[in-house]
Amino acid sequence: MSSSVLQVQQVSFRYGGKEIFRDLSLAIQEREFVSIVGPSGSGKTTLFRLLLGLEKPETGGLFLGEKQVIGAGGGIAYVPQKDLLIPWRSILDNVILPLEISGLTKREAYANARPHFASFGLAGTESAYPHMLSGGMKQRVSFLRAYLTGSDVLLLDEPFSALDAISRVEMQDWLLEQWVSLKKTIILITHDLDEALLLSDRILVTSSPPMKQLAEIPVPLSRPRTMDMKLDDKSLLSLKSELLQKFRHEGAKCDAEET
Numbered sequence: 687m688s689s690s691v692l693q694v695q696q697v698s699f700r701y702g703g704k705e706i707f708r709d710l711s712l713a714i715q716e717r718e719f720v721s722i723v724g725p726s727g728s729g730k731t732t733l734f735r736l737l738l739g740l741e742k743p744e745t746g747g748l749f750l751g752e753k754q755v756i757g758a759g760g761g762i763a764y765v766p767q768k769d770l771l772i773p774w775r776s777i778l779d780n781v782i783l784p785l786e787i788s789g790l791t792k793r794e795a796y797a798n799a800r801p802h803f804a805s806f807g808l809a810g811t812e813s814a815y816p817h818m819l820s821g822g823m824k825q826r827v828s829f830l831r832a833y834l835t836g837s838d839v840l841l842l843d844e845p846f847s848a849l850d851a852i853s854r855v856e857m858q859d860w861l862l863e864q865w866v867s868l869k870k871t872i873i874l875i876t877h878d879l880d881e882a883l884l885l886s887d888r889i890l891v892t893s894s895p896p897m898k899q900l901a902e903i904p905v906p907l908s909r910p911r912t913m914d915m916k917l918d919d920k921s922l923l924s925l926k927s928e929l930l931q932k933f934r935h936e937g938a939k940c941d942a943e944e945t
């Protein structure tokens with residue numbers, strides 16, 4: 687067998703009468719960076735909810751290593767679109783939440799969290815409150831909180847979509863660096879095709895429900911990657927046009943379903 691860290695095996699799922707997945711299978715390799723792109727309403731967030739154990743498949747199974755994914759919080763961490771920081775807790779108190787929940791005392795949790803502030807670009811923000819930070823910084827806090835769960839797999843649900851264009855590019859660069867240094871497996875939902883191309887080893891394209899498989903586009907760019915590549919590389923431009931075509935095609939099918 688390969689070194690899949692995450693496996694979705696023949697999963698079927700529906701919300702009431704709406705069938706979302708039918709016998710869907712996919713595998714994510716250890717330390718892979720995979721982006722999921724696809725039209726609105728195609729089931730991207732639902733896939734995350736299943737991976738987090740927040741929804742139960744009708745049939746099939748989801749596995750983290752050998753272990754079946756059951757219930758929330760089992761080795762998979764989630765960074766949502768909105769940072770969901772608690773406004774009345776300091777940044778340090780926000781990031782230690784998962785450590786407190788796992789049973790550490792506040793003192794232990796602080797000792798655990800503090801050394802990571804610098805590498806997450808958050809030095810000096812420990813006693814600040816969320817409203818004092820920029821959008822990009824708040825997302826880094828959210829990312830640090832997810833990292834401190836100790837999970838090997840991070841699910842990022844459009845984490846940069848609310849940021850302005852410049853902060854977004856800065857955060858994409860930052861995430862590239864973090865992915866290299868933290869050695870985690872990352873799955874990113876994004877609507878930004880440039881972001882998907884720049885960051886990923888593979889891009890999975892969702893289609894209109896019920897989804898039986900995800901189209902897969904490998905990104906054959908060497909690493910380390912830079913922003914210049916994004917602008918210059920000819921193969922990147924042709925990949926982008928391939929992605930756009932798939933995206934539009936599936937989007938049209940989704941729109942037709944909704945009407």
Ligand SMILES: Nc1ncnc2c1ncn2[C@@H]1O[C@H](COP(=O)(O)OP(=O)(O)OP(=O)(O)O)[C@@H](O)[C@H]1O
Pocket residue numbers: 701702704706724725726727728729730731732733
């Ligand atoms: N709790 C729910 N109950 C019933 N239907 C739901 C529920 N959550 C999502 N759906 C439906 O399931 C389908 C897939 O939703 P999902 O949020 O997974 O799509 P998505 O691809 O993440 O969309 P977006 O890109 O807009 O976030 C949609 O048709 C949505 O309306």
